[in-house]
Amino acid sequence: MSATQTKAAAGNDWENPQMIGQNKEPAHCTLIPYADRKKAIIGKRTASRFYQSLNGKWKFHWVKKPADRPMDFYKPGYDTSSWKEITVPSNWQMQGYGIPIYLNSAYPFEKNPPSIQHHYNPVGSYRKEFEIPGDWLERDYQVFIHFDGVESAFYLWVNGKKVGYSQGSRTPAEFNITRYLGKGKNLLAVEVFRWSDGSYLECQDFWRLSGIYRNVYLFAAPSVHIRDFEVQAHLDENYRDAMLKVTAKVRNYGSQPSRNTCIEVSLLDSGNRPVGSDILVTGDSVYIAPGAESIVKMKAPVKNPRKWWAEEPNLYTVLLTLKDGKGNILEIESCKFGFRKVEIKKGQLLVNGAPVLLKGVNRHEHDPDTGHYVSPASMIKDIHLMKQFNINTVRTCHYPDDPLWYELCDRYGLYVIDEANIESHGMGYKPENTFANKPEWKEAHLDRIRRMVERDKNHPCVIIWSMGNEAGDGTNFEAGSYWIHQRDPSRPVHYERAKQRPHTDIVCPMYWDIDEIVTYAQTPQDRPLILCEYAHAMGNSVGNLQDYWDAIETYHHLQGGSIWDWVDQGLRKRTKDGREFWAFGGDFGEERHDNNFCINGLVLPDRGVTPKLIEVKKVYQNVGFKAVDLLAGKIEIHNKFFFTNLKKYTVKWVLHEDSTLLQSGTLGALDIEPGARKPVTIPLGKPVPKPGAEYWLRASFHLAENTQWAQKGHEIAAHQFKLPLEKQVTPIDILQLDPVDLREQENEVIVSGSDFSVGFNRDTGTLTSLRFKEVEFIEKGLEPNFWRAPTDNDFGNKMPQRCAPWQKAGKTRKVEKFQVKKTGNSVVRVTVDFSLPDVGSTFHTIYTVLGSGDIVVENRFIPGPGSKELPELPRLGMTMRLPQGFEYVQWYGRGPHENYWDRKTGAFVGYYQSTVTEQFVPYVSPQENGYKTDVRWVALSNKDGTGLLVVGKPLICFSALHFTIDDLTREKRGSLHLTDLTPRDFVVLNIDYKQTGVGGNDSWGARPLPKYTLFPKEYSYGFCLKPFSRGDHPMKLSKKRWPSARF
Template sequence: MSNSNNKEINDWENSRIIGQNKESAHNTYTPYADIESAIGGIKESPYYKSLNGYWKFNWVKKPADRPIEFYKIDFDISNWSDIPVPSHWQLEGYGIPIYLNFQYPKSINMQIIPSIDHEYNPVGSYRKEFTVPNNWQGREIFINFDGVDSAFYIWINGEKVGYSQGSMTPAEFNITKYICEGTNLLAVEVYRWSDGSYLEDQDMWRLSGIYRDVYLYSTPQLHIRDFFVYCDLDNNYKDANLKIKIKIHNYSEKELAGNKVELILLDENSNTVGSDILISLNDLNIEAHKEIEVKMNRLIKNPKKWTADTPNLYEVILNLKDSNDISIEVERCKFGFRKVEIKNSQIYINGVSILLKGIDRHEHDPDHGRAISYDNMGEEIRILKQYNINAVRTSHFPDHPKWYDLCDEYGIYILDECNLESHGLRMVLPKDDPDWTDAVVDRMVSMVERDKNHPCIIMWSLGNEAGKGKNFQIMKDAALKIDPTRPFHYEGDWNLEVADVFSLMYPTIEDLEKVGKNLPIKRFGKDFRPEMYKDKPVVLCEYEFSVGNSTGNLQEYMEIFEKYENIIGGFIWDFADKAFRKYDENGKQYWAYGGDFGDDPNDRNFMCSGIFQPDRTPKPAALEVKKVYQNIKCIPVDLINGRIKVQNKHDFINLDFINIHWELTANGEIIQEGILSKLDLGPKEEKLLLIPFKNPELRPETEYHLMIKSILAENVLWARIGYLSAWDQFKLPYETIPAPISDSKPISNLEVEDIIEKIILRGKVFNIIIDKKIGGITSFIYNGMELIAAPLVPNLWRVLTDADLCFELASRAKIKRKKFYWKTVIEDRKVENYTIDQISPQVVRIKIELTLPKQKSTYKIIYTIDGNGEIIVENEFFPDMEIYRFGMQMGIPKEYDKITWYGRGPHENYWDRKKSAAVGVYSMPIEDFKQDYVRPQENGNRCDVRWVSFADESGFGILAKGMPLLGISAWPYTMDDLKNAQHINELPIRESITVNIDYKQKGVGNGLTESSLVHDEPTLNKYRLKGNTLYTYKFLLKPITKEDSIS
């Protein structure tokens, strides 16, 4: 496997060399001079100095061309450029980003392991001058790199300090002996690829450089090098035994005796808990250049507990004093009292079983890659809370250290994942290979040591898609020596021998239900028997692959989660589309994905699988997640009398921060509303609620809905008062009253003319033309205004979504023919027969039969037209195979760009993703009605539409009314435009608007399950339009003017 025995091998091609002269991993901290500055935070420390900013930079394509002596003080860099640190050099104009899912880039040899192509392994050379504060004299000085991809050497003042690899955790060096007075020179040489890259085969952009913070800090000769704060709770989960392990290092040449460590515990108001000094360890003697570990513990009476619902934090302050009782050093960390347990096949926090409503989050900024700012992290954490997401898996590597601070503060459960993925080589690497043991263990230990003090972390993950083997047990054992308080996760543990949970990736609903019932399942040829997993909680480490327009049937997954106690939830893949912002030659923005930078090979837009756009604009999928994940649920008990059961699905908090706003609507119009202040309901409790509406005087042809909104009654950390946290809507079961017969609008006579190619119908103020070759309406002129710009014709196809394409499986000829079949079939239709029936002087019925290639049954259309220009359109078809949609499509003039509808909205929704779309009356311009995805595809649908109108500024236009319901979508471009575009900037604005009037459209599916991979089908059966089924539907088309009532 490894060629590490070769004496000539480079450090960056040697799997056994993972660092040189590096400091051992430890928790994240900053040394302070005193308690007051420690309470103030990092900016108050005189012993911290950031090196972020502009550095001098040089880039070459291969190691042989690098400036070998660049680290020397007198080396000429006058022609070097500046580069910001943190950053990725590819995003600053040096080389190109490469996007691959599990393939390795060309430079990484998959036959000789490890071996890197010396002809293309770019090297970035960095230089930075800095000074050291005067008050650091006589102290130890360290430099910390929070993240460098992938391997690097460091020099100070021309002297080599060390080497590091492992891109996602810190590299730290003691540089005390290299520092001089005045200006110092830091030089760093970064290699794009290294043997470490074999363990970093995550589904991500391959980017390089110093992309996280770089800083200096100094410590006294006697230094708290590491500490671990944890606790145990009593059997009642009330009182806590606070425990601390502290490592104290003596860097001096002599023994230091008579020292002591004091612990101070502060609450959220900076008041001391217990006595001013909670614990003190005295008479600590440390030999020269030695390190000791000491332990503290103290019973804390009923502290406030930390959970995602109640992120109560305390401050732990450690004060190291010398023999004269003078403070030498103060360190601090935030701490939350909480206990994680696995029992009864569930996961418990502080004795309460929890459900993980999670998401996978990959660090990515559309402009800066993995060089994310603190402000952006803050924005994302607030989004998570606002969208009812309570858990994040750091897929697939440890995140920026400050991310965990925010999760502690806001309340997010974290599954912290080790920077280990060998997807493209997981059958051989790392497995049992001892040449890779140190590397994988180092990655695990570095993560656990760095992050161990964060209460938000409730589980460690050994990595992702890296196969199986003895090395994983070794990793777990090493982590357990550091932290025995948290369980372990690893989806690749298919024998269920290492992990404490049974992790599933993209299970089908059927398999998940079997696991909930403790039944055997088979996944990808592997048998999982109940005795293997019956004592382990089941977690979905990835589900609902949200690529493009997808995230269907999320509600079905949540129903399974809530039905079976042994299923503890899951993590949706994933948070945001990982594309980059680019502009075309006309200055129009678009999102760039694999291949757009000249990267070859690439996996195109496979990484655009988030519920948010790259800029964190919510996609409709995000709104579906917010709705399905909501923590307040209303269930109808007796709707007519306003009796509703309210459930608090929060695990730890009362709903007394919520006001209930209710609305009674008639055909979408609010006719009554009210507020029930501050809902008093304990966690996991339910109660009956009386909504005090009065039964309305019923109107003809009117439906009534009750909307119940859960609104924040006060400001919280993540949202302001008035924020909509949850909602439910119910149709009231009133008897429908028919409309009275009215003769206020007499119907004019209708003339019909049947000529060679056309059927022409003339009313008093309109003309309609039906083309006999295509069977569709080609013109509808009303009061001299044309209402149709492209024929009204059948449509059985949609522009394929990313899920429809099943990630280029469509390149297989058979599947490709199947997926495009209905497009070509409908285009090749022929009119077989037609009849014209003059039912009365005012009404004409035209029946058309179409033949479709390779279809036994004919497609039937019936147009019933009256003298006022109202058209009832009926469709009937019996396909012999599944169809994407059953509907009709037409074009209308672009002036009719104001869309108003009564149905589900306001956002895009589909048959299997409409839980989040309430029934109402909505209005918006066409530009907002469509939905842009990174790669253009089917978009913009609205379900359960009663009626929809398209009007110009004067209110003139056309209306479609369902008989009873329709699916509607509209675009300012054609279907062919949508099919051909690869990026949103390629979509034109046409002179007409494309309108789709459907019976139904196939659900969008959830992108990736075993069903989609093996059977090429991402959509549940109940949301499909199967073949060998008779489909019929009808709708009304009519012109409208400003004076018309369309309700």
């Protein structure tokens, strides 16, 4: 930044990085005084008589640029009769003022730091009248106004008098307004600027919104007041006994000295019973001069307190009772607190001495209707889902969250990586460009770090301080790390852009692949590696998550990571005709945007669960299973918890013969200590195998009691084993089949039997008709297919361009050979050879039509001489359309949810029933979806029970949707919404060998792992088509051994 720019900007507070605030109170922990012990123990701040909410309706005025703002609006006599009302907390864009802007890394304004464009920088003017409770004034209390969050900078007036200024939108701004107040009605005026110089440090990958979006409230305090306090637990080297240390800052706001002021500390357990005595420790009496502040330090030993960790979040209540020299209670402060110790030893992060694995997600504060304001109910919903799906860590990307979030994480048990509100991604990372190296921006960095630490220091859930995200690196972060270590040595410091420099205690890269993290872990290290972001969950993604965790659980320097990210950041919007959809970048007419790159969640905007999250649950589960001797029921159980014995869970097991339940039971409490492995015998009765049957043993662990986050019986872990039992099916006796008739015409071949007919087209080489008892099953013929609708990851790695020849390969095929041969009284064989000019390869299909009505389809793909130059195949299979009405689908394979080659760990083999409509997965931007792998058979039927069975030889993959691949294929990422789709009447059935995996590293270049990629080579696969009637069960029909043809 040039000296000229600095001088030009210096005239406005909101264009001056040196101006962080005016008259703001120093940062402190979240607190509210209480007048009585009972309410202090409950700890509900809103119930304190010292608390008054200012949430609700405010008068509001909005302009596009600062020059147009009403300059005198803060004056009591200003006429606001024409102003509308707005709800606080909220973002004003969500209430119809201006537009939301989604950008990933660019600034939404002209980049010229610290200046902010003047031609468009909306300003919101807020006014609200309020009255102070009478006793607040009568008792000469101090009154403070507290803003939990305002985007991005604001001025404050009370009764026409300027109080102060603030920027830094993700930590509180608090002002002492005592001297501005009067009796009766008081006028509050707030002027909010959409962008300020602070916005240069708030360039996060989220919707750029503005306004008073978190709680606003008043609180009163006696003239001698505990302004701040810190509670620390120092565990001994055995992590057993603790020294509780409490430090309080007591300020005298009055005009008279405060003599013999003291603080009594009480510690209560979860049943609100005192630990030790009613008063655990009393601090020394202090003298506090008017306007002065005194620091009171207290400590007391606590013998073997119950420890806090995410698995069992044991909380205590700490009460600080402030008394005057006569013993009168002035106020009581309350804090929920947990005894735990965080440290790094021998290159591992330890919590209470255990090298925990962080099974995490990144979480933006997002609501589809209210933007950055997230209600308490929504927060609790998030936490319930996270706990239910085995997530134990949240990174507050990329700013400190609402204070309530930390209280909930304390209560429910989630580790938190608390991140400062610093991201200057739009400046890039070059040392000469980044603010991290600019002295004039140093205090802005440090202020954001300090305010986070001071606010959240008492929360046991916070185990790591993160200095920010994608803000370059330099001296300002070195200073931030030094300050944190001096201020709070009880927690490690984390910063991704520091890489492996000394000012980060944790190596925390983003999107390193598996080979990279393994390379790090294979050599001795003094720091753990925890991925701050990985498994970019954009659209149909999160492939190879199990592969990541196979590595993480192998190397002790690898301790997990946080998936990007928790929730799709879609905003609820309606089309002109009233249909609802999830909006993303560009949907509000903004010129600059990053499309649907904000749609990266494990859950949908309304917190609907996606198949990705189900995979996460399985991979993150804390119980491991290993086969030992399955026929004897012997398995090994590995307790992957760090603090929890598995005896607190119930264990269930079931044994299925295909879809039939044979046996089931429960096991007694399994006494398996954390980290231990133990052999377990399940009392199986060895079944007598039936021809073609498979035997599946499923073992699962369940909550034995209700918890805060799930009901008794909730499944926390499960695994499926296939028993090594099989009996061959007797081959079909061709001689016993009914005869078939063959009719050949110019371009058509018809094979017919007693109640069926099959038609082929010579010109296209396709199966064009299959009729059974007067019901037609084919609307469009069975034809080769090598394409899938690109996923977001596909777009990111340029698959649509690279693999474009495969999109046309099936459509531009040429029939090189079409041969029909009746090989017996009951068998007709149709052989079709296709050339694929676009890819220089061939595809060969043999149809064997049997007198039973079965059609055996065998396929062979052969790449041509130049196959080394060919890209990978997105898919290898065949596609067809069934007429309207074939809505009911059942299958025997992996499910019940969508699964792919590299994302199927959490999808167990079983018999499932659904509808074609329900197969569709509503990704915010449509793409490939609804797939099923390792399928033995799939059947589609109509309401009359007539259907078509497809049996793999031995396995297939399938999808059945009311959309064609072309319907779901976008020209570019984010160019489609769900409302752009119209379901077809017909059913598109894809019968595949496989698809290439969906990928799981990132969404801007990484391809699926080679082990999950269909490289051009020779492939063969087959299946059988069989019509059936009501009363025929596909499972029974599938137990046949059909003849095979030779290519």
